Amino acid sequence: MVQYSKKIQAVPEPTIRRMPSYLAFAEGLLRKGQQFVSSTQIANYMNIDPTQVTKDLSYTTIVGKTRVGYEVKAIVDVLSEFLGFSVMDNAFLVGAGSLGSALLHDSGLNHFGLKIEAAFDINPATIGRKINDVEVFHIDQFRDLAQELNVIMGIITVPAENAQTVADLMVAWGIKAIWNFTPARIKVPDDIIVQNTTLYSNLAIIFNKLHQDKREE
Amino acid sequence: MVQYSKKIQAVPEPTIRRMPSYLAFAEGLLRKGQQFVSSTQIANYMNIDPTQVTKDLSYTTIVGKTRVGYEVKAIVDVLSEFLGFSVMDNAFLVGAGSLGSALLHDSGLNHFGLKIEAAFDINPATIGRKINDVEVFHIDQFRDLAQELNVIMGIITVPAENAQTVADLMVAWGIKAIWNFTPARIKVPDDIIVQNTTLYSNLAIIFNKLHQDKREE
DNA sequence: AATCAATAAAGAAATTTTTCTTTAATAAAA
DNA sequence: TTTTATTAAAGAAAAATTTCTTTATTGATT
Ligand SMILES: NC(=O)c1ccc[n+]([C@@H]2O[C@H](COP(=O)([O-])OP(=O)(O)OC[C@H]3O[C@@H](n4cnc5c(N)ncnc54)[C@H](O)[C@@H]3O)[C@@H](O)[C@H]2O)c1
Ligand SMILES: NC(=O)c1ccc[n+]([C@@H]2O[C@H](COP(=O)([O-])OP(=O)(O)OC[C@H]3O[C@@H](n4cnc5c(N)ncnc54)[C@H](O)[C@@H]3O)[C@@H](O)[C@H]2O)c1
Numbered sequence: 001m002v003q004y005s006k007k008i009q010a011v012p013e014p015t016i017r018r019m020p021s022y023l024a025f026a027e028g029l030l031r032k033g034q035q036f037v038s039s040t041q042i043a044n045y046m047n048i049d050p051t052q053v054t055k056d057l058s059y060t061t062i063v064g065k066t067r068v069g070y071e072v073k074a075i076v077d078v079l080s081e082f083l084g085f086s087v088m089d090n091a092f093l094v095g096a097g098s099l100g101s102a103l104l105h106d107s108g109l110n111h112f113g114l115k116i117e118a119a120f121d122i123n124p125a126t127i128g129r130k131i132n133d134v135e136v137f138h139i140d141q142f143r144d145l146a147q148e149l150n151v152i153m154g155i156i157t158v159p160a161e162n163a164q165t166v167a168d169l170m171v172a173w174g175i176k177a178i179w180n181f182t183p184a185r186i187k188v189p190d191d192i193i194v195q196n197t198t199l200y201s202n203l204a205i206i207f208n209k210l211h212q213d214k215r216e217e
Numbered sequence: 218m219v220q221y222s223k224k225i226q227a228v229p230e231p232t233i234r235r236m237p238s239y240l241a242f243a244e245g246l247l248r249k250g251q252q253f254v255s256s257t258q259i260a261n262y263m264n265i266d267p268t269q270v271t272k273d274l275s276y277t278t279i280v281g282k283t284r285v286g287y288e289v290k291a292i293v294d295v296l297s298e299f300l301g302f303s304v305m306d307n308a309f310l311v312g313a314g315s316l317g318s319a320l321l322h323d324s325g326l327n328h329f330g331l332k333i334e335a336a337f338d339i340n341p342a343t344i345g346r347k348i349n350d351v352e353v354f355h356i357d358q359f360r361d362l363a364q365e366l367n368v369i370m371g372i373i374t375v376p377a378e379n380a381q382t383v384a385d386l387m388v389a390w391g392i393k394a395i396w397n398f399t400p401a402r403i404k405v406p407d408d409i410i411v412q413n414t415t416l417y418s419n420l421a422i423i424f425n426k427l428h429q430d431k432r433e434e
Numbered sequence: 435a436a437t438c439a440a441t442a443a444a445g446a447a448a449t450t451t452t453t454c455t456t457t458a459a460t461a462a463a464a
Numbered sequence: 465t466t467t468t469a470t471t472a473a474a475g476a477a478a479a480a481t482t483t484c485t486t487t488a489t490t491g492a493t494t
Contacts, residue, residue: 005434011425012450012451014450014452015421015451015452016418016421016422016425017415017421017422018418018419019421020400020415020417020418020420020421021400021402021413021415024377024400024401024417025402038470038471038472039471039472040470040471043406046402047372047402047454049452049453049454050360050455050471050472051452051453051454051472051473052451052452054471054472054473055451055452055453055474055475056475057472058472058473058474063473064470064471064472064473065459065460065471065472066458066459066460066461066470066471066472066473067459067460067461067462067469067470067471067472068460068461068470068471068472069419069470069471069472070472076238083421083425084421084424084425084427084428085421085424089427091425097322098318098319098322098323099319099323101319102315102318102319103289103317105314105315105318106315108400108416108417109417109420112417112420112421113420113424114420119254152427153423154281160241176427177423177426177427178425179419179420179423180263183237183238183241183325184241185238185242185262185263190354192260193423193426193427195419195422195423196238196420197416198234198237198238199325199414200237200241200325200326200329201233201234201235201237202396203237203326203329203330203331203396204233204236204300204301204302204329204412205233205234205238205412206394206396206412207300207301207306208228208233208300208301208332209410210301210306210369210393210394210410213299229480229481231480231482232481233479255440255441255442256441256442257440257441265482266482266483266484267441267442267485268442268443268482268483268484269481269482270440271441271443272443272481272482273445273482275442275443275444276440280443281441281442281443282441282442282489282490283440283441283443283488283489283490283491284439284440284441284442284489284490284491284492285440285441285442285490285491286440286441286442287442367462386451409444
């Protein structure tokens with residue numbers, strides 16, 4: 001009878017996963033000057049069922065007009081608000097290696113409400129460098145800097161074997177959410193939000209479909 | 218009555234998503250010399266229900282021993298085979314920017330059965346460079362090189378607005394699967410496998426949980 | 435040797451998510 | 465003006481996934 005995650009979740013996770021794509025699509029339409037968009041159009045873009053789009057949007061305050069669709073501007077405004085992209089949250093990134101640097105370079109994170117305030121590493125070669133205006137500090141300075149800045153999220157991009165050490169540090173300081181890019185699972189107290197982003201899962205799905213195709217032949 | 222994806226899928230996608238983590242965990246245990254592992258241990262590591270692990274593994278040929286668990290070596294061997302990680306598939310990467318470079322540097326892809334044979338870009342500054350032994354060619358050379366090498370997967374890491382152009386090129390040449398890292402959805406024929414890896418979805422999930430916590434207070 | 439406790443496995447039940455159906459609205463066409 | 469076609473919305477049904485329950489096995493303990 002152990003609860004593995006307190007799911008008092010009104011909005012289904014798959015819905016939340018799809019929403020950023022709806023938003024990106026709507027932003028594109030807005031730039032092109034399109035005023036309305038129907039669930040059919042969105043569904044066609046996403047390659048999913050139109051009623052799925054309707055249902056997803058029904059979790060927000062967006063309402064559509066029969067025979068017309070949804071106002072593009074409304075989708076952009078409401079979704080970015082709804083997804084928490086319109087307020088900036090501050091984060092620290094630990095592990096300024098290949099993946100860490102890529103994330104630091106990515107303006108998309110900024111656009112979607114995440115500001116990486118500082119990066120940390122243990123490699124003397126990278127410490128002191130600035131990556132896309134974000135300074136890389138020695139990991140020992142984590143505490144002091146965390147105190148200074150209002151940081152609620154920690155991003156882990158160190159080698160898998162060091163993930164737990166870094167997570168412990170983040171928890172000890174009082175970070176609320178951890179975005180873990182290593183394939184390792186970390187152990188943290190229940191009230192800390194952990195999001196594991198394992199790219200290799202995607203690879204497994206592709207291979208599975210590829211080989212399934214092979215089997216059918 | 219349109220079919221959006223032919224799901225003749227025996228193994229649930231969530232199961233496939235979890236398996237690479239089981240594998241990584243088992244590989245770690247193997248290195249430490251542990252011979253058996255129970256579903257309880259795996260579940261504890263993954264923060265999920267033990268019966269979920271049992272059910273997941275039941276899709277493979279792995280069988281466990283009552284009161285003992287599963288043989289670690291068997292999990293490693295069977296899962297890497299099952300997930301398609303034990304045969305090398307060849308890929309091309311288009312867009313040798315920040316994210317593309319990170320992927321090229323990542324030995325994890327190699328370990329999980331993906332060999333990036335060549336990279337492509339349009340930026341003269343990057344063309345000709347070698348990133349982790351993978352050469353960066355001009356995109357115009359895609360066709361010729363694809364002919365030469367046995368490439369079945371294309372990885373897209375160009376800016377979102379160029380994703381469709383690149384996808385079209387890949388399809389025209391005859392690539393079977395596309396791993397799309399841009400937030401844009403691409404249109405391809407039905408027989409092409411597309412895996413969208415949108416990092417921002419993960420961000421949305423974290424924010425949703427964070428703000429939910431705030432609401433509960 | 436007998437009992438206990440931990441576990442895998444299989445199936446049932448519950449839950450979650452997607453898809454289908456119906457209804458009502460309304461823009462466009464006849 | 466009337467008809468037609470497209471759409472959003474709400475709810476029902478279906479499908480997929482997870483969790484629970486039961487059973488059998490077996491290593492460890494008494
Ligand atoms: N590169 C990719 O595209 C990619 C893809 C998928 C997953 N990942 C995962 O992301 C993680 C990082 O991968 P990478 O390719 O960027 O590796 P990397 O070696 O390029 O970078 C890791 C960085 O972490 C630093 N580091 C190590 N221990 C540290 C510690 N205790 N505190 C602070 N910094 C520390 C290193 O000095 C290095 O700069 C790995 O777990 C990898 O599996 C990477
Ligand atoms: N950097 C990240 O961490 C990150 C995170 C999430 C998503 N993404 C997505 O990945 C994509 C790439 O991001 P990035 O940060 O690596 O961008 P980037 O600008 O660093 O790299 C893009 C590269 O693609 C090349 N390019 C552009 N058009 C091309 C074409 N038609 N053919 C071949 N090459 C072309 C550019 O020259 C450049 O080298 C974007 O869609 C971005 O949203 C990146």
